[in-house]
Amino acid sequence: MDAAEQIAIRRGTVADRAFVRDLGKRVAATSISALRPVALVSVEDAFERLTHFVYARRHELVIAHAGERRLGFLLLLLDLPDEVTNGDQAFVAYMAVVPEEQGRGIGAALIAGAEDLARAFGLPYLSLMVTEDNVAAQRLYARAGLVTERRMLTKPL
Numbered sequence: 001m002d003a004a005e006q007i008a009i010r011r012g013t014v015a016d017r018a019f020v021r022d023l024g025k026r027v028a029a030t031s032i033s034a035l036r037p038v039a040l041v042s043v044e045d046a047f048e049r050l051t052h053f054v055y056a057r058r059h060e061l062v063i064a065h066a067g068e069r070r071l072g073f074l075l076l077l078l079d080l081p082d083e084v085t086n087g088d089q090a091f092v093a094y095m096a097v098v099p100e101e102q103g104r105g106i107g108a109a110l111i112a113g114a115e116d117l118a119r120a121f122g123l124p125y126l127s128l129m130v131t132e133d134n135v136a137a138q139r140l141y142a143r144a145g146l147v148t149e150r151r152m153l154t155k156p157l
Ligand SMILES: CC(C)(COP(=O)(O)OP(=O)(O)OC[C@H]1O[C@@H](n2cnc3c(N)ncnc32)[C@H](O)[C@@H]1OP(=O)(O)O)[C@@H](O)C(=O)NCCC(=O)NCCS
Pocket: 027, 028, 030, 031, 094, 095, 096, 097, 098, 101, 102, 103, 104, 105, 106, 107, 108, 109, 129, 130, 131, 134, 135, 136, 137, 139, 140, 143
């Protein structure tokens, strides 16, 4: 990306869904854990199913862009309360940055955009799930102030 190009954040529309689909499928394998070897096609299908789930609920799409060029997205669920307290929260269903532009703060800008939206909707928490092996995502979330609240445990049988 040209150093002079400014990264900006905007709310997405239906017109951004093809970008979400293409980028999501391109990077979906990043979330596979070492515990579950799987065919890539299953992971792509799972991503597509996730987007259908999100689009059918109250949600926001956050887009990072430089001019006309889309650089990343974040899918935010607004109606998925915390399962323990039933309290309101904004839940990041998925986010991704185009591989050529990763590591430049675009992910951080998307999270900041999601926080702004969550506050605007009066939602007091931002939550998400992340695969233990996904180092880049873990670093991004830690830097953004997200801390581990619960753990999902798995045993291969
Ligand atoms: C996770 C992701 C969205 C981060 O986006 P990004 O634009 O690279 O985010 P940032 O540049 O703001 O920050 C990324 C952090 O990870 C680090 N990082 C980036 N690529 C890395 C890599 N391959 N290995 C280790 N760390 C990496 C960066 O240095 C930065 O950490 P720092 O702030 O401590 O220096 C992006 O890597 C991505 O799209 N991954 C594929 C999809 C994915 O895993 N989504 C998350 C699902 S929960």
